[in-house]
Amino acid sequence: MNILVIGRGGREHSLIQKLAESKQADKIFAAPGNAGMEEVAERVAIPETDQKKLVTFAKENGVDLTIVGPENPLLEGLVDIFQSAGLKVFGPTYAAAMIEGSKHFAKKIMAKYEIPTADYQAFTNLEAAKAYIREKGAPIVVKADGLAAGKGVVVAEKVEEALKAAEDMLEKGQFGEASKEIVVEEFLQGEEFSLMAFVNGSNVYPMIPAKDHKRAFEGDHGPNTGGMGAFAPVPELPEADYQTAVNSILQPAADALVKEGRPFTGILYAGLIQTDRGPKVIEFNARFGDPETQVVLPLLENDLVQVIVDVLNEKDPELRWADKTCAGVVVASSGYPGGYEKGRPVPVISGKTNVYTVHAGTEKSEHGYVSSGGRVLLVGAVEKSLPQALEEVYEHLQMFEGNKDFYYRRDIGISSISSTHPYVK
Template sequence: MNILVIGRGGREHSLIQKFSESSQVERIYAAPGNAGMEKQAIRVPIQETDQDGLVAFAKENQINLTIVGPENPLLDGIVDRFLEAGLQVFGPTKAAALIEGSKHFAKQLMKKYDIPTADYQAFTDASQAKEYIHEQGAPIVVKADGLAAGKGVVVAETVEVACETVDDMLLDGQFGEASREIVVEEFLQGTEFSLMAFVKGEHVYPMVTAQDHKRAYDGDQGPNTGGMGAFAPAAHIPWDDYDYAVESILEKTASALVAEGRSFTGILYAGLIQTDAGPKVIEFNARFGDPETQVVMPLLANDLAQVIVDVLADKDPNLTWFEQACAGVVVASAGYPGKYQKDVCLPQWAEHGVFSIHAGTENDGDKYITSGGRVLLVGAVAPVLETALASVYRSLKPFDDHYGFFYRKDIGRLVQAKP
């Protein structure tokens, strides 16, 4: 098989590493990719948004399967274009991807089909939103309706902060088109976790659980990011709650999308919270999570290419998992998720006993330099989580004394949702 992976981040590099293990895969292409992918894939200088260029490349290079990593191309309808061209692609159509593209749509769907989530109201008028916030009190959550690169969610500890956030989003256009509408929802207390599944129509094949660490700094402090590290499985989630999440959330959502004429194919990602009343949905994504993919894929015992081929053919892929733990820690550019400097040279880190997933790197001769906020993830697999984490943190020591980078020192601890 010739495989094309669309994207340039850590999620895509992790998928490429997994595809590279397959005896069925001859060539892997990454469009546009990053420097770290060059060990396993051929980089193609085509942007994720260039649908004409990507379709033409897939035809000219006899691509057997295309995987779309990032959310923006999905919402732009790239899967629809590939399907129209008769090309095999794994990902949701534009209509199905709306479950990530609009939080209001996702909330409406969950309410209609009785899928457990927080109570909410959606607003385009700032004064009405603030009136609702005063009625509900704090803590309370304010979300931009559309895509905001993982930064469009504010958990407000006070009514004042919540109202300021409303002004930022609705009046000042903080996230542009994405915040023309907002969702204000109740704050849920509990432990967050992620659950992804391979989906086609009403067929749902769940993966192991994972837990992401969104806040920038130790102690779960600072602004939300795209993810500073993760571990899998989230062993603190009881099996009964896992089964409930699969049946009452993932399977019901897949069926709901079919019923709405938006049948979903691809990866359905549920960001969940373990409450006293059981798991509830915080958000849905329409693609592999990042950085959860980086710690879930190493635990998959199956050939990933065969899994996707089976799912597309309506066959049960019979997923099997290594009974081990995987942990990954993200190294980020100083200043992230705010302004940060690019073209900073990375120190040499130890790679014995760990794996490295690149997210924001380019080449400068024989060295790597930064090109993004999240630079790379270093991960490890071990019989227990503590051993995996020890290997990762030992490898990351060269970054400790470098002004240009930072990483969290407490990945692997349970993350409680908090205001």
Template sequence: MNILVVGRGGREHSIVMKLAESPRTDKLFAAPGNGGIAKSAICVDIDEMDIDGLVAFAKENEVDLTVVGPENPLLAGIADKFNEAGLAVYAPTKAAALLEGSKQFAKEFMQKYQIPTAAYASFTDAAEAKAYIEKQGAPIVVKADGLAAGKGVVVAETEQEAIQAIDDMLVHKAFSEAGATVVMEECLVGKEFSLMAFVHENQVYPMVTARDHKRAFDNDQGPNTGGMGAFAPATDISREALDFSIEHILQKTADGMMKEERPFTGILYAGLMMTEQGPKVIEFNVRFGDPETEVVLPLLENDLVQVFQDVLDGKNPNLQWADESCIGVVLASKGYPAAYEKGVKIPELELPDQGFMVHAGTKLTGNELVSDGGRVLLAGAKGPNLKEAGETTYRCLDSFSTSDAFFYRKDIGEE
């Protein structure tokens, strides 16, 4: 099969590496890809949002399956365009992708289908939103309704912080149209975990759990980022809690989307909080999570090409998972998630056995690999337990331990 992966980050590199293992893969393309992806796939210079260009490329190169990584092309209707062209694509339609594209839609959907989540209210008027804050008090969570590149969520510890977030979103238009509506939620207390599933209409095939670390610095200090590392599985999540999440969250969501005439095909990602009342949804994504994908896919023992084929054909892929742990630690550009420098040379890396390196923000300049993003690399390893996987992972980063250009957290995997 000829396969196209759309995207340029660590998530896409992880998908490419897994697809490259399959004997069913003939030609493997990535658009636009990155410096690491180029070692496993043919990178083509087409932007993720150039949907017509991607459709034309898929036709010209007899692509049998396209897998879409990032959210923006999903919200722009890439799956619809591929379907209209008669091209197989594993991704949700624009209508189904609204589950991630609008937090208000997602909250109303969960309320309608009795999917456990935080209590909420939506506002377009700043004065009304502030009155709600004064009534509810803090802590409270303020979210921009639309996609805001992972920056549209404020966990306000004080009423003043929440009011400032309202001013930023509704008054000063910090997120343009994405923040034209804000959703405010009660602040859930507990441990977060992520649960992804391969979905086709009402068929749901869950993956292992994962947990990511959002804060930039050790001990969960510093600003929120796109994720500074992750591990899988989250061993403190009981079988009972997992079964509940699958039945009352993932399956109810797939069934509800069918009833809403927005049938879902693709990766359904539930960001969950393990509260005293049980698991509750913090957010839905409609694609592989990042950096969770980088630690979940290495534990998958199935042929990923076969999994995609089976799910699209309505067959049970009979997912098999290694009885191991996997940890990934992000190497980030100094200054991330604020301003940072690009184009910094990345040294040659010697990886220990069982270690691997995923490229998130890199590019080739001639024969030289340089940084091209805030999150640059993700070092990872599998092991019989979190401790051993973590020890191997951190050995992968020895070359950067005294770097002035990059940084990484030293406590990923500590539950």
């Protein structure tokens, strides 16, 4: 089987690494891919946005299955285009992907179908938004309605901070079209976790839960990022609460989209928070999470190609998971999520077989790998326990010590194991 993976980030590299384990994967193409993918896939110099060229390539190269990684091409209707061309593709249509494309749309779906989430109001008028913020007080959350690369959410601890966020988005156009409307919602207290599922219509096959770390700096300080590290499963999440999240959130969301005439096929991702009233939705995404994918897929014991084929054929893939823990820490360019330099030399990480590297923002030069993005790579490890996995990861990250071109968080997983990481120097 010839497989085309569309995207260039860590999520797509992780997907390709897992797909490459399958005996059914004869050839894997990555469009446009990154430098790390070249070990197991053939890169194709077509950007994710060039729909016509991607369809032509798939037809001319006998592609049997296409997997769309990032959110932008999904919300540009790439799946619809592939389906119209008679090509097999795994991912939601434009209509279904709106569950991620518009936070206001997602909130309306949740309200209509009684899916638990934070109370909210949506605004296009700045003064109305400011009045609501002053009325509710802080802490409060301000979100751009559309896509903002994981950076369109401000958790404001003071009213002034929330007012500025609303002004930046609505008046100053911080995220362009994405922030012409904003959602202002109540701040929810609790532990966050991510839950992804393979979905086809009302058929929902949940994965193990993962925990992401979105803030840029230690202690969960600094601006939101695309994610600075993750681990799976989540030891502090009781099995009963996991089942509640599946039964009261993921399944109803999939059913709702069917009822709305927007049946979802692909990966439905729920960003959740465990409150004292049970799990509630922070956000929905219409694709694999990044970096959650990089720590969930290494624990999947099934053939990923077969899983996707089964899901597309409405057959239960009977997911099996290793009884282990996987943790990963992102190495980012200094300055991220703000401005940063590209083309900085990236050290090559080598070590034990249970330690792996997933590339994101990298390219190749005559001297080796160089940085080409904000999040550069992720170092992950599979071990018997979370402390052991993190110990392996941080041991291999020592080579970045003193390197001013990059940084990483030293407290990934800290809240789930102890008050300190005894092994982080």
